[in-house]
Amino acid sequence: MFYEEWKKKRDALPYEIDGIVVSINNNDIFDKLGIVGKSPRGAIALKFPLIEAVTIVEDIKVQVGRTGAITPVAILKPVEVNGVIITRATLHNEKEIERLGLKIGDTVVVGRAGDVVPEVVKVFPELRTGKEKRFKMPETCPSCNTKIIKKEKDVIWRCPNSNCFARKSKYFNHFIGRSAFNLEGLGPKIVEKLLDQGLVTDPSDLFDLKTGDIAPLERFGEKSAENIIQSIQKRKKLSFPRFIYALGIRNIGIKTALDLSHYFKSIEEIKRASLNDLKNIKDIGPIVAQSIFEWFKEEDNIKFIDKLKEKGIVYETKEKTGKLKGLKFVVTGTLISMSREIIKEKIEALGGEVLQTISKNIDYLIVGENPGFKYDKAKELNIKILKEKEFLKML
Ligand SMILES: [Zn+2]
Incomplete structure (x- = not known):
């Protein structure tokens, strides 16, 4: 108990310890137990x-x-x-x-x-x-x-x-991973064999595999090969953030993929975004923005996305319905009729979205009393400006 407790507390200590010493609390007994070699019998060191x-x-x-x-x-x-x-x-x-x-x-x-x-x-x-x-x-x-x-x-x-074998096999493993396409049954060893045999050149080829392609690979019976093929086919539909993550863009982890999926409705929208658009997204720093921007500039990557589509891969974005569907709003200044939170709820309930920063992806700026710099920026970018009353009419 005491040992476990200190094992846990160990990292929080301002000094390093490598264990504890348990010692008998009664000096008489301690003395009676005597000493073996150099160590007293009445004490024992427990190492972490x-x-x-x-x-x-x-x-x-x-x-x-x-x-x-x-x-x-x-x-x-x-x-x-x-x-x-x-x-x-x-x-x-x-x-x-x-x-x-x-x-x-x-x-x-x-x-x-x-x-x-x-x-x-x-x-x-x-x-x-x-x-x-x-x-x-x-x-x-x-x-x-x-x-x-x-x-x-x-x-x-x-x-x-980009055709480097090591890069390829690493990328395959990312693509089939649990947070990406989650292709159960495939693993690094099978991927290497598939690459070795020339059965696949990029991960989109995995969706073309037939039972006969993988059954001869080590340790596969006809039945288990068929199971693998079937489970691959089942993964043709996936969520948008998973799809973004699966692309393996440098510096894009699951969290960033999720952020991007909130901000963009499709891969095409991300592709169209300027470096500035990307930098303006909340939680996306300049390095990440640069990575995304560069990735979509490479022709091979665009071809890869097209190939995935041809193979029937579909990602599901949260389909929104309502009369503000797909519209993006930014609010500036003080509103009279309702608070910011309420306006956000109303817009979202009607399928729209409320964002923090002005960029050319924004459809409307709602202007209250004493608007801030967002007002000037919106005018500069030719974004439609709505007074509070005009906005209420939209609802
Ligand atoms: Zn290389």
């Missing part, structure tokens, strides 16, 4: 599982991620951290290796907090033998040999080849 451990970096390799990011990874002499044997630790990027001053062969501290990927926390240069080697970033992608590139401000190197 390690969240950090010392080991050796045997090698540094690079791996290629879904978006082509090349990440250096430390190959470790196996060591137990927090109850799990770990053999790899992420080094994030070249700059991080520099910052740590890490060389291959170095003795290091690796740390692992919860389920997070382990990382190198500290290097002991004083333990070097002279045999350590400096790590050099490769010039080409370890998977496809294309020359890797890095933007000036970026710290991450990338493989620019």
Whole structure:
């Protein structure tokens, strides 16, 4: 009990502890129990599982991620951290290796907090033998040999080849993942085989697979192959945020996909959005806006979306009905007849939407008393302006 309690409190302590000592509270008994070797029988040390451990970096390799990011990874002499044997630790990027001053062969501290990927926390240069080697970033992608590139401000190197096998298989795994198309029954191993055999070149091809295509792949009987095909076919319909997330746009997680699905009604609308439109969306920062904008500028990506449509993939946006269906409003100034909350509810009940910022995607600006700068901006963008009374007539 006491042990469990302190194990939980451990992270909150301003100092580090590696366990507790349980000791008998009665000095007489403690003395009577005596000492074995160097340790008294009346006390026992209970160690917590390690969240950090010392080991050796045997090698540094690079791996290629879904978006082509090349990440250096430390190959470790196996060591137990927090109850799990770990053999790899992420080094994030070249700059991080520099910052740590890490060389291959170095003795290091690796740390692992919860389920997070382990990382190198500290290097002991004083333990070097002279045999350590400096790590050099490769010039080409370890998977496809294309020359890797890095933007000036970026710290991450990338493989620019969208046909790179490593990028492809990583992207396939993203696409079939639980938060994307959720294609149960397919996994990384099958994906690699499908790619190896040339049965698929991009994830839209998964929807063309026939039982006979995958049955010969290792361990599949006719029946289970058929089940997989059927479950793939069942996933042709999915929600809009899932669809956005499944595209694998750099920096777009589930949360951002959801934000985008609130703001846009279709993929075409996102595609049409200007960089400024995207930046103006609440919760979307400039880096994310840039990622989205660039993704839709690439012809291959547009082709991929078209291909998905041809294969019969449909995403469902929340269909709204009502006389304000699909219209976007912004409110500025003080309203006399009702509060902002009520107006929002009314508009939404009629299928419309109330947003915070003015952009050219907005249909109407409702103007109350003492309007703010939104009024000027709306005029600038030629957005229809409604006085409160005019708006009430619309309802
Ligand atoms: Zn590559």
